[in-house]
Amino acid sequence: MTQPATAPLRAPLDIEFDYTRSLGPVLSQFMAALxxxxxxxxRGADGRxxxxxxxxxxxxxxxxxxxxxxxxxxxxxxxxxxxEPLADQPLAVPFAWALIRLDGADTALLHAVDAGSAAAMRxxxxxxxRWAAARTGSIRDIACxxxxxxxxxxxxxxxxxxxxxxxxxxxxxLHYMHTASPGESFYLRGLAERRLLGxxxxxxxxxxxxxRGTCPADGVPTRExxxxxxxxxxxxxxxxxxxxPGQKVTPPYVAAQILLDGADIAFGHLVLGCDASEVRMGxxxxxxxxxxxxxxxxxxxxxxxxxxxxxxxx
Amino acid sequence: MTADVAVVGxxxxxxxxxxxxxxxxxxxxVPTIAEAFGACGITKSDIGFWCSGSSDYLxxxxxxxxxxxxxxxxxxxxxxxxVEMDGAWALYEAWVKVLTGDADIALAYGFGKSxxxxxxxxxxxxxxxxxxxxxWPDSVSVAALQARLGLEAGRWTEKDMAEVAARSRxxxxxxxxxxxxxxxxxxxxxxxxxxxxxxxxxxxxxxxxGAAVVIMASAARARDLCERPAWxxxxxxxxxxxxxxxxxxxAAPSAxxxxxxxxxxxxxPVDVAELHAPFTHQEILLREAMELxxxxxxxxxxxxxxxxxxxxxxxxxxxxxxxxxxxxxxxxALGHATSGPALQQNLVCVMxxxxx
Numbered sequence: 194m195t196q197p198a199t200a201p202l203r204a205p206l207d208i209e210f211d212y213t214r215s216l217g218p219v220l221s222q223f224m225a226a227l228x229x230x231x232x233x234x235x236r237g238a239d240g241r242x243x244x245x246x247x248x249x250x251x252x253x254x255x256x257x258x259x260x261x262x263x264x265x266x267x268x269x270x271x272x273x274x275x276x277e278p279l280a281d282q283p284l285a286v287p288f289a290w291a292l293i294r295l296d297g298a299d300t301a302l303l304h305a306v307d308a309g310s311a312a313a314m315r316x317x318x319x320x321x322x323r324w325a326a327a328r329t330g331s332i333r334d335i336a337c338x339x340x341x342x343x344x345x346x347x348x349x350x351x352x353x354x355x356x357x358x359x360x361x362x363x364x365x366x367l368h369y370m371h372t373a374s375p376g377e378s379f380y381l382r383g384l385a386e387r388r389l390l391g392x393x394x395x396x397x398x399x400x401x402x403x404x405r406g407t408c409p410a411d412g413v414p415t416r417e418x419x420x421x422x423x424x425x426x427x428x429x430x431x432x433x434x435x436x437x438p439g440q441k442v443t444p445p446y447v448a449a450q451i452l453l454d455g456a457d458i459a460f461g462h463l464v465l466g467c468d469a470s471e472v473r474m475g476x477x478x479x480x481x482x483x484x485x486x487x488x489x490x491x492x493x494x495x496x497x498x499x500x501x502x503x504x505x506x507x
Numbered sequence: 508m509t510a511d512v513a514v515v516g517x518x519x520x521x522x523x524x525x526x527x528x529x530x531x532x533x534x535x536x537v538p539t540i541a542e543a544f545g546a547c548g549i550t551k552s553d554i555g556f557w558c559s560g561s562s563d564y565l566x567x568x569x570x571x572x573x574x575x576x577x578x579x580x581x582x583x584x585x586x587x588x589x590v591e592m593d594g595a596w597a598l599y600e601a602w603v604k605v606l607t608g609d610a611d612i613a614l615a616y617g618f619g620k621s622x623x624x625x626x627x628x629x630x631x632x633x634x635x636x637x638x639x640x641x642x643w644p645d646s647v648s649v650a651a652l653q654a655r656l657g658l659e660a661g662r663w664t665e666k667d668m669a670e671v672a673a674r675s676r677x678x679x680x681x682x683x684x685x686x687x688x689x690x691x692x693x694x695x696x697x698x699x700x701x702x703x704x705x706x707x708x709x710x711x712x713x714x715x716x717g718a719a720v721v722i723m724a725s726a727a728r729a730r731d732l733c734e735r736p737a738w739x740x741x742x743x744x745x746x747x748x749x750x751x752x753x754x755x756x757x758a759a760p761s762a763x764x765x766x767x768x769x770x771x772x773x774x775x776p777v778d779v780a781e782l783h784a785p786f787t788h789q790e791i792l793l794r795e796a797m798e799l800x801x802x803x804x805x806x807x808x809x810x811x812x813x814x815x816x817x818x819x820x821x822x823x824x825x826x827x828x829x830x831x832x833x834x835x836x837x838x839x840a841l842g843h844a845t846s847g848p849a850l851q852q853n854l855v856c857v858m859x860x861x862x863x
Contacts, residue, residue: 272655
């Protein structure tokens with residue numbers, strides 16, 4: 194389906210990050226035990242055994258004493274059915290989420306139960322952990338729970354454990370459909386035609402580029418469209434000397450604030466095409482185009498702009 | 508007790524999945540703020556303090572709320588704050604600001620583009636990051652665990668739950684901001700399939716994008732802005748344990764505690780209670796926890812089950828309760844907001860048409 198030329202542009206935005214967390218004294222023990230196929234709990238001041246263990250007693254706020262073994266079998270206290278599992282959940286086939294009270298514990302652990310069908314699930318069902326083959330000291334060392342037939346588990350551990358003590362890593366992947374604002378969409382469509390477009394506020398007359406759709410000073414929609422010059426002035430800049438993964442330009446290079454002629458706000462871009470040491474405030478530059486829009490700016494050879502012409506935009 | 512602060516204005520955007528709305532909320536906020544200003548006869552320069560509620564996890568980018576500040580016109584610089592919570596908690600901060608005398612008129616806003624990603628999956632990230640979130644339990648499944656506990660304990664039935672949905676949808680027919688509304692029987696709803704047994708689609712709030720705005724004013728200014736201000740006689744919030752398996756999911760002590768601290772159970776009874784219950788069984792649970800009798804009209808707006816823009820829907824409940832007072836439909840009303848899994852965190856704002 195083609196979108197009308199004025200519809201906001203949309204595109205997938207996938208974000209991925211490995212949250213690396215230190216565990217502290219209690220959860221370090223709990224996670225290390227999981228890697229050894231053992232589950233630990235903590236006894237509270239009120240005598241109740243919490244599994245998973247608390248870090249601080251919910252009644253007295255004291256840290257727990259020695260952790261104690263619980264389970265590994267347990268009883269389902271409540272459950273819900275997941276007919277179409279979502280990405281990264283413990284099982285890719287339909288399964289149950291369950292609150293499971295492990296034997297010897299008074300509180301419940303939330304985990305998945307591989308029951309095959311909702312008809313096989315019930316409150317009171319006895320379950321046992323199915324251990325992950327490769328364990329790292331994570332709650333996912335328990336791959337899931339499964340109905341327990343009461344027959345002793347085959348205790349042969351064919352898996353492996355490799356724990357980074359005191360740490361746990363959780364990969365997080367999120368998938369968005371990002372929507373550009375009407376103003377941003379107008380700007381991006383302009384770039385595709387090698388035009389730099391902005392918008393003027395009806396109230397204060399300021400020209401914003403890229404257009405924001407709304408005047409940040411007046412809080413009103415900006416409607417008048419303005420085409421701007423490809424030339425502008427460096428208002429301020431820095432020289433990037435550090436490298437980072439994915440960097441596209443080799444340091445040292447210049448990241449500058451550039452005030453396009455006719456605009457009332459500067460925006461950030463690269464200044465290339467000359468030695469980084471030659472870039473200065475007031476330097477006159479012009480856009481250099483590439484397929485995806487403006488690749489960078491480079492000196493346009495004009496005399497430097499006087500400071501007074503851009504001091505308001507610093 | 509004399510009230511020092513009143514809600515004087517409320518507006519919200521229509522709740523819908525909006526392909527044209529960005530995660531910064533600006534497109535939803537600009538007309539909503541303008542509507543609230545219009546009703547009060549004020550402009551942005553009258554606002555002494557602004558506070559917003561939103562979440563970067565919905566937006567998929569860091570500091571997304573900073574972009575939203577475009578909608579308030581923060582030039583010259585203004586006094587502004589943000590909570591990574593429902594806008595109801597932003598309103599609480601604004602209330603404190605007015606009570607302390609730092610501002611005479613304050614505006615709280617909440618916004619959320621709930622549809623930017625798979626909401627129920629994103630919401631797993633509000634859970635314990637060590638022991639629970641790595642399993643990605645989605646928000647619907649967690650609520651379903653709570654619903655089953657109540658079903659099996661005899662606290663409610665699936666029919667009770669469907670009746671909450673049917674009543675809410677009928678009430679929402681008169682709410683132009685509602686995403687879902689209309690006449691449907693509980694029996695028809697019960698004939699539909701489960702989405703997360705024991706929950707059906709009607710048991711879960713729809714996914715929708717939206718924004719809400721509430722304006723409050725000090726006693727000195729309230730009557731200038733509103734003919735019948737909704738005087739805040741109590742405002743409190745409480746939180747329960749983050750450990751889902753260690754707390755009693757069939758009690759909501761934080762809701763009962765906030766209601767009690769806000770004056771619930773004492774003084775005149777409330778006529779209207781706008782409850783933020785994103786799942787049908789949670790309305791039943793909240794009514795029990797707060798001991799609301801049958802004489803209380805619950806969520807005449809249709810409630811969150813008919814429109815639940817994340818980070819705005821709680822604020823909208825307070826706005827709707829205030830509107831009931833401001834319009835004279837209620838003498839005393841409460842607005843409630845919840846946050847976290849399975850009613851972990853609760854806030855109650857009690858408002859009255861009388862200032863003492």
